[in-house]
Amino acid sequence: MVSATYILDLFIGSFVLWSMYALLAIGMSIIYGILRLINFAHGAMLMVGAYFYIMFLSMGLDPITSLPLSMALGAVLGVTIDFFAYRPLRGGPELSMLITSLGVYIFLENLVRIIATPQPRVFPLPEFLKGVYRYGDFSVRVIEIFTIVLTLVLFAALVLFFTKTKVGIAMRATADDLEASVLMGIDANRIIMIAFALASMVAALTGFLWGGMYGQVDPTTGFMPGVKAFIAAVVGGIGSLTGSVLGGYILGYAEIYSVGLLPPEYSGLRDGISFLILIIILLIRPYGLFGREVERV
């Protein structure tokens, strides 16, 4: 029978998944808002971030310095990719950037496969995140709490960044109307660089959380979370931060509860269910829950 602790377990599980999908979806939304690019390669940034962390650890650094370093390296990589792959396509058709980002995804996955071998790597979690709290039947891992708290803090920080700082406001202006913001003296290329750096940094952090949650990473790790975040962003209305957060929640919730409450023989359908939600939402609101209809000329 479904017990109260089981429901609580599912609740925590969906919260954790929500955190990670939402973090990725926010990154996708930031980039989409400014460039109208659905960055398929964003999932790969998660995987690369996790590998960067492992790399810094194996260089003998401690976890506290490895994490910021891996995030910084992720940001550098994001900006580099933009420079070589997306910048030459600015102003071209939207689809050509989507196709390019597919190419970038495959490129990153296979580059990691060559450098770090296709075998899954154990993801070493720092000591202070390893514990488990138990209350009777109910148990929760420290990394789960850490993920949820960190995500909430990050949301708050991002909201402040986008409403209070000059750069954040400039980013929103660029997303709103690129031409007008350029006329107002905003350096669009600089804003795009910052957007990629920010999104990739958050993705690398998500990679750390993802690796910590599941204990291992391999070169294909980024694919499914990337696609799910993509769905989350679209469901919520891509380009809208609130939408991404909500979309991530719907997706994480649906995934965990469809697996947890349906009979076990249907659990294999979880990926299918995410896409069904996407298709249904797109049909009811083609621009997502919080998306704005863009006029087409």
Added chain:
Amino acid sequence: MRYAKRVLLTALIGAALLLLIDSFASGYHMYLIELMGIYAILTVSLGLTNGFTDVFSLGHVGFMAVGAYTASLLTFPLEKRPSYFPELPEILKGAYLPYPAALIVGGLLAAAIAFVIGFPVLRLRGHYLAVATLGFMAVVYSLLLNMEPITRGALGISGIPEYTNIWWIYLWLGLTIYVTWRIVDSYHGRAMIAIREDSIAAQSLGIDTFRYRLVAFVIGAFFAGVAGGLYAHLITLIDPRAFSFVLTFNIIIMLIVGGMYTISGAWLGAVLFTVLMQVLKPVEESTGLYGLVELIFSALLVAIMIYKPRGILEEELPTVVRRWLKAGEESKRS
């Protein structure tokens, strides 16, 4: 029929070439040429939506999977069914069709599904449509994994009779190219291209954009379904992983590198992909750098998008050849 002579001539040359290949190619090369033909059917039929109409679909492999499973179930030996599929639904226990009919039924089922999902999905535009069709593919994938009585889940279906040969594949490739060409070269094809270039202008000229999108989508799905049936009866073993994202990416790469705005570009992409794969695989194996092939292909895709976004063949092959010949004559004269 002003095209009749040219079509007949091309078919004859093609048949002669196939006869040559059939009598001289070794088993392994034969297999490659067969696979190349199936890829070409997939790219040419995908070109109809992704290239000629503004429907950038990522769901082609889903239709291929539908065709593959349908055709395999229909030709599977009746006496082996009870032991191989113990929970098979009653209707499928006795449903048997000869191979050519099974291929067509597989294609028709894929087309029917395209018709049904086309109504909601084709209302979307641009990358929303790309995501939704990718979603369709993922739903098919997860259904194949989970409908165990019919698909045997992750185990897949093995022991499918090996009916497909080079003649069947290239007959269907010829048909795909012919149908696509006749569509693109007609009033309807012009309408599709008009939609691609500017859907609002096309609409204002009285073109029913939704109907053309749907027609392109359904016809593309039909040939993808047939390609699936051909593939299943060539490999004789199918499982859901064969129809995953990897194949989707590969077909997209072939189509875009070759040139998605032309029919010749579409099949040229399939040819290039197969040839390059053969050249690069030994390099990958001897250096032990697994993933090198994909790395090079993806870099190629990005480079093509930046430097030659319309692909290698921006015009149909006959046009290009004719221009070369003309240029050659002129340089001789001068």
